[in-house]
Amino acid sequence: MDMYLTLLQLLDSTVRLATPLLLACLAGLYSERAGIFDIGLEGKMLAAAFFSAAIAAITGNVWVGLMAGIGASLVLSAIHGIASITFRGNQLISGVAINFLAAGLTVLIAQAWFKQGGRTPSLIGNGRFEPITLPFAEALQGVPILGPLYYELISGHSILVYVAFAAVPFTWWLLFRTRFGLRLRAVGENPAAVDTAGVSVVGLRFAAVGICGILCGIAGAxxxxxxxxxxxxxxxxxRGFIALAALIFAKWRPWHALxxxxxxxxxGALETRPDIIEQLIGMKVQGQLLAALPYVMTVIILAGFVGKAIPPRAGGEPYVKER
Amino acid sequence: MDVMPKWAEVILVPLISLLLAAILSALVILAIGEDPMAAVKLMVTGALGSTYGWGYTLYYATNFMFTGLAVSIAFHARLFNIGGEGQAALGGLGVALACLYIPWPHWSLALIGAAVAAGLFGAAWAAIPAYLQAKRGSHIVITTIMFNFIAASLLNYVLVNVLRPQGSMDPATARFPEAVHLPTLHEMLAPFGIAFSKSAPANVSLLVAIAACVFLWFLIWRTRLGYEIRSFGHSESAAKYAGIAPVKIIMITMMISGALAGMMAINNVMGEAERLVLNSVEGAGFIGIAVALMGRSHPLGVFIAAILFGFLYQGGAELALWTTIPRELIVVIQALVILFTGALDNMVRMPLERVFLALRKRKEV
Incomplete structure (x- = not known):
């Protein structure tokens, strides 16, 4: 029973750590499916994290903070869109610039506003998203096996965790069951065909980059x-880069992204609990190895040793209407 | 026929981009309630007003020359090596091993040995993503990003578990022996009667970096390999048709690139810290991207851009010391430079092209 509880706690922190990765990964999925590479996920998350915390600290309302975070992330998305769609610049270089812009500006503004060495004041009360206890979680806690599972693992997360998990089926539905989704995927594979059909390539790509901004904003918040x-x-x-790795690992598919x-x-959860691995497999695993594992696995997948990861065909290419 | 004359392409476009970046940076400084003119003045006196300032400016510039050249050569083959950070970290490991385990009789031999070790380690770290790109078609940008993180974990492991001297809590190697101490500019200039600040870290590797600039210019524009690299960068299919093997070019270019990034370690690890510490690269690998973009991937441009960024780095440190503006201002400036000279290049270029086109038409009438 004790072992079971430890396992549940481990899975619980897995969910907690996976949530920002999942949101950023889905964000990248929309963008890259539409043919816009985005290595600026990291920067957008960081900017959103700062503005959410800063505005939540000032107003005392976390929802206003969330909106500010999404807004900040959208501004960076717009820069990425203008650079890579409107001016047909290099999408990778634009992403690099956005990461640095966020890394620098957040500290600069934090110092100017709060004068606490580049951090925001600690958030209290309504300035934070509190864990939600799902209905009957406490009442059912006594039920063997399922009770603790419901109480420890499924209940007791903040609303954003449930939003992130709900975004997975929604993304699948939007991309694979709607007209918008079909067009969005088509614009990442063959923009000329979409253009011929009379649908705006630029509009679709900006829409995708915008959705990417919103999701990165939630992740940062x-x-x-x-x-x-x-x-x-x-x-x-x-985390933005781990999300990028996860996106390749998932081969640009929503459920696999989850x-x-x-x-x-x-x-990530195991890295903080080395004692559990030692119990499970009877030997010590270095924390650094666990930290590097997502990247190593992604390189192996990329190398095509375990199934081939094929990105959207028009990814990274600016669309030129007339040559 | 080009729309713009060459001087506009080489000088005007980068200059306007730079100006835009500077104006925005000034606005950022204004927005956080500081005076941009005073900030610039402080940066100039701090970075260029004394031999101490120059010593730091040139020390940073040396780092950026190596990483800038690394990104540049990859750009010539239209490869984006974003992994300079990891390659430089591995280069540091190479330098540390060479300095700690080989009893060098004199610093000059040690410098050659350490440079070779750094180059080999950096090249090896770049060779894996290069191979995956050439043979497996995995995107080099993604793999080099992944290799940056893998390098960070590897160095963390090696420094904590293997190279850390017994009894030390600090995740760093032991101090290098006295014999591998590289002469600083102070020691080099003293025989000529020039008094250079004693505490500034600029050292003999500056000369190695300048030699690397010259070497790269020669390689790219005066050798057969350089020609092959450039033609591969212009058109892969045409290069293939001309009998240039893409796998060979990708591998060689990336290994030269990795070796250059790795050789940065003779400056920061061997010349300055004299031991290998955690996170010794401090983002210089990424600044190489900005330097290469600003220098238009030309060694002379890289040389100038590296000194400019060295100035920004030292100036930024002075700002952080004397005002409330944090060091991160430099990161913002760096981002703006990358944005305007790299991603928004067309925004500057398109209106300029229109102007030149209009001028030419008027001449013809």
Whole structure:
């Protein structure tokens, strides 16, 4: 029973750590499916994390904070869109620039506003997303096996976690069951065909980049207002790149994105609990190995040793109507 | 026929991009309630007003020359090597192993040995993504990003578990022996009667970096390999048709690129810290991207851009010391430079092309 509880706690923190990865991964999925590479996920998350925490700290209302975070992320998305769609610039270079812009500006503004060495004040009360206890969670806690599962694992997360998980079926439905989704995927494979059909390539790509901005905004807000209580410098800590890795790992598919981010979330959870691995497999695993594992696995997938990851065909190519 | 004359292409476009980046940076400084003119003045006196300032400016510039050249050569083959950070970290490991385990009789031999080790380690770290790109078609940008993180974990492991001296809590190697100490500019200039600041870290690797600039210019524009790299970058299919093997070009270009990034370690690890510490690269690998973009991938341009970024780095440190503006201002400026000279290049170029086209038409009438 004790072992079971430990396992549940481990899975619980897996879910917690997987949530920002999942949101960012889905964000990248929309963008890359529409043919816009986005290595600026990290920067957008970071900007959103700062503005959510800052505005939540000032207003005392986390929902206003969330909106501010999404807004900040959307501004960076717009820059990426203008650079890579309107001016047909290099999407990768634009992404790099956005990451640096966010890394620098967040600290600069944090210092100017709060004067606490590049962090926001700690969020309290309504300034944070509190865990939600689902109905009957406490009443059913006594039921063997399922009771604790419901109480520990499924109940007791912040609203954004449920939003992230709901975004998976929604994304699948939007991309694979609607006209918009068909067009969005087509614009990432063969924009000329979409253009011939009389649908705006530029409009679709901006829509995809916009959705990407919204999801990155939620991911960033989750980091600073739910996972932690406030913004600290560089708090996204490479999660945008792990999400990018998960996206490749999932081969640009929504349900697989969920599995990939849960797996990478589990690595993260295990990194903080080395004692559990030692119990399970009877030997010590270095934390650094676990930290590197998502990247190593992605390289192996990319190398095509375990099934081939084929990106959307028009990815990274600016669309030129007339040559 | 080009729309713009060459001087506009080489000088005007980068200059306007830079100006836009500067104006926006000034606005950022204004927005956080500081005076941009005072900030610039402080940066100039701090970075260029004394030999101490120059010593730091040139020390940073040396780092950026290596990483800028690394990104540049890859750009010539239309490869985006974003992995300079990881390659430089591995280069640091190569330098540390060479300095700690080989009893060098003199610093000059140690410098050659350490540079070779750094280059080999950096090249090896770049070779895997290069191979995957050439043979497996995996995107080099993604794999080099992944390799940056893998390098960080690897170095963390090696420093904590393997190279850390017994009894030390600090995740760093032992100090390198006295014999591998590289002469600093102070020591080099003293015999000529020039008094250079004693505490500035600029050292003999600056000369190696300048030599690397010259070497790269020669390689790209005066050798057969350079010609092959450039033609591969212009058109892969045409290069293939001309009998240039893509796999060979990708592998060689990326390994030269990785070796250059790795060789940065002779400056920061061997010349300055004299031991390998955690996160020794400090983002210089990424600044290489900005430097290469600003220098238009030309070694002379890289040289100038590296000094400019060295100035920004040292100036930024002075700003952080004397005002409330944090060091991160430099990261913002760097981002704006990358944005305007790289991603928004067409935004500057398109209106300029229109102007030149109009001018030419008027001449013809």
């Amino acid at each position: 989750y980091l600073s207002t739910a996972l932690q209580a406030g913004f600290v410098k560089d708090m996204s800590a490479g 599995y990939a981010t849960l797996l990478f979330g589990l690595f």
